[in-house]
Amino acid sequence: MSTTQVRPARSPISRLITPRRTGPRRGSTLLRHLLWVAIAAVAVYFVSYGIDPFRNYQLATVAAYLCVTAGLTMLTGLNGQLSLGHGALMACGAYTVALAQNEFSDRGVLGAWALPVSLALGVLVAALAGALIGVCAARLRGPYLAGVTLAVALVVPAFTTRFAGLFNADQGLSVYVDPAPAALGQYFPPERWQAWIAIGAAMLSLLIVANLVNSRFGRAFKAVRDDEVAAKLAGIHVARTQVLAFVVSAGCAGLGGGVLAVISQSVSPSVFGLTLSLNLLLAIVLGGLGSLFGAAWGALLLVLLPYLTTEVTRGLSLSPGLANKLEGNLPLAIFGLTLIIVMLVAPGGIQDAFRALGRTIRRRF
């Protein structure tokens, strides 16, 4: 506990974060990260062939969430800004992709370029929305910031209803997506194609976030998080740094939302409600705040935990009366219980628990 007396008081968020390994790394950061991406891409390519279509679909969903959690963990973990509105930013991306894809399809101008263009538009719109929120957010702290972003999360259904002609209210829109290229073969499962798209997007956002974090900007993010006055004295423009973090994070959320729209081929406001925003926050905290590996754990949990709880409850044999009461509710209860247990056992998140385990093993041997 001696460290707390020496160091300046930290914000509650940054106290949750374990300090990363210090010391300079040699070589180009970009090159190192590109190598990682290449390895991961090859790995995923083979994995996607080895697993069945439903697992590919789950993989695609994990990747879509990973785009978002990577950006969010940077914003919350490294820049200290809490956002409860990332679900809404995903909606910006998703609706943009939906409208763009359907517009392309209506005009019959679809081609291999259409999907990347739609996704890029989604990122752009979400980043613009993020810039707007970021400018407000840079003036606010703690609960006030949470309040503003919460309002953003809540505004999505109202927005889609007010402009029902464009967004089709609660029912949402279906998204036209071209089938997998014919060159891949007649029996190429569409789920594998979706997984490739989603993984590609996830790799892109991870690459951008990882490079940003390891750059001058990343160091500025952390400086602002730890002590704004000190950061200001060091010549860092605090507000500008915060807005930048928000914009990049929003762009990632837009990409994730867009990818989600592509793989589920539909968008509707209930998908991007407050629950999603809270779940995203939960995912990064549970995975390990501030770490990209933690973001990956979080994305995996978002998909696997509901799936596994349902599987567990299906294994039980219950009387019809009891089943009527429990069906649907029991998975939710198990979900909540798991979260409580994980937070008790590993308060720093899953990635932190693994690091601690690694340290223990190294010390032993």
Place this chain on the structure above:
Amino acid sequence: MLRIARRGIVVAACLALVAASSACSDEAPSSSGGGTAASVPGVTDTEIVLGTHMPLTGPAAAGYSKISPATKAYFEYVNANGGVHGRKIKYLVEDDGYNPANTQTLVRKLVLEDKVFAILNGLGTPTHTGVLDFLKTQEVPDLFVASGSRSWNQPEKYPTTFGFQPDYTVEGKIIADFVKKTYPGQVVCHMGQDDDFGRDSLAGVEQVLGADGVKEKQKYVTSNTNITPQIQAFKAAGCQVVISATIPAFTALSLGTAAKLGGFKPQWVPSSVGADYTTLSGLLGEGKVLLEGLVAPGYLPVSTDASNPWVQLYQKVNKEYNGDAPFDNNIMFGMTVGYLTVQALLKAGKDLTREGLISAVESGGFKNAAVGPYRYSASDHSGIGGMQMGRVTGGVQAAFGPVVQTDDGAGPVQEYTEAPATPTSNGIPAV
């Protein structure tokens, strides 16, 4: 760089292993039809696996969460009596919480992982719309969708999808026809949910009353429970009859809000979707006196009509196989879906294939608890085409008047004269 190189070698070695263990070619999927029963997904000599998505939790769970247990209970009843052509029906229910994103995942899980033979009675327009293309690609029968959207009736576009209940346009026409005859000269208004439900209903109403026959049209969304502005607009327009395409919660909310405004007592005529007396009185509590005189159409016998042979059969099954759950129209709905499914499976014959099931449904001619005819044919995948009006008197909902039928186009609303069907003596459809 040495460390990176070393790591790279390790990773490459792992990849080589993965690559070696995975087959990198895609074989043609085994034909879903035409082959022997052994190659049909979800069908063995002893079992037929069906799956569904239902809102067991979330905003739409009230009432609707009772449907799939009722269907399951009916299947258990059939299984206990020998099953269908010797096969027992296994019904996998997934809770999507009325969230289309969950539906996407769960239906893929049912089809790709659990390998169900067919998707049955998936509930909800926004939820089910999102999986139509997927089910079409997989050539999975998508039977008796629990929603009155006209989207399910597109045999050219979605050859495997079939509706169940009367679509909202048919219902709108039937309601408007009743209103026109019963309340001539009165000011008619329309309250609709802001999606296919409200839109299709209004289209049906205007088909009969004409575009200027509806004085005030208002819309609501389920995410906003303040509907005072809409009700105020009805009051200002002097509405005497309000036709409403509302789910139960918003039927109750409309009645309650109108009562609170005071001096505004129109005749409410809600859609069958939002008119189950048991659900409504539960929602209104003390205010259930407001339901007195409520008029609404129905396509199944009313659950409180103890003299109806279908109600008697379903109550028996409910008692023995459904933990004696409180008996209401949702259970009537679930059991009728079960009965219809067994009829279709029996008709598809012993060599069960997906194509066989679809042509069995398309051959039509099903008769069961539904008061009107099923319209299934090769060119028509919409469900029940007839309805009967019902009224709440002294706290009891009861049907009255003739059964009428129509189509979703410009066809007339006319009386359906065929006598109602009765269940077989053992409650299981005959082959």
